[in-house]
Amino acid sequence: MTSEAMIDADETLARFTRTLRTYDDPHVARVAAALADSTPLSIETPALEPEAWLSVLETTAGELYLAASDDEYGTRTRWYVRHDGAAFIYGTKQIGELYRGPEGTNAYRQVRSVVTNHDVTPYPMGNYPLEVADEYQEVPADQ
Known part of the structure; x- marks a missing residue:
């Protein structure tokens, strides 16, 4: 990274960490401490x-x-x-955002699978690489 890009990245990480420290939640506090x-x-x-x-x-x-990644x-x-704020969203780099839904839906099942089976890395939403979808497949997981 160029020095200017590195400075910007450092500032983004610092802002992200400060933002997460404002939450009164022990799990979020652990994420902020790691960051x-x-x-x-x-x-x-x-x-x-x-x-x-x-x-x-x-x-x-x-x-x-x-x-998360897998080779x-x-x-x-x-x-x-x-x-x-209302539902979980799951997507892939190849397909984009695919599922959106609460617990009991494919979205929840897929999100849970990712955090269960892979090392995940948190990033600020400002860096989100996928286009936010207008429509999702919201089929309940038990169907």
Whole structure:
């Protein structure tokens, strides 16, 4: 990174950390503490249980998203999960945002799967790389 880009990235990380410190939630506090020990090139994340990550997404709705990657069979998959204040949203780099819904829907099941089976990294919503969808598949998971 150029020095100007690095300075901007440092400032973004510092603002993000300060924002998360305003929440009165122990899980969000752990995320903020990990980010305080991070650099833009090396984001630290706490070892939270899946339910804690889901809680962080709900609590900070609109402030952060989580990203995870998997390189399998020569193909890299990148997942993005977030909460918009009303429902969980799941998407991939290849397809974009796909599912949106509360607990009991495919969106919730997919988000839970990502935070259960992968190391996730929190990022500020200002850096969200997917286009926010106008329509989603909102089929309940049990159908």
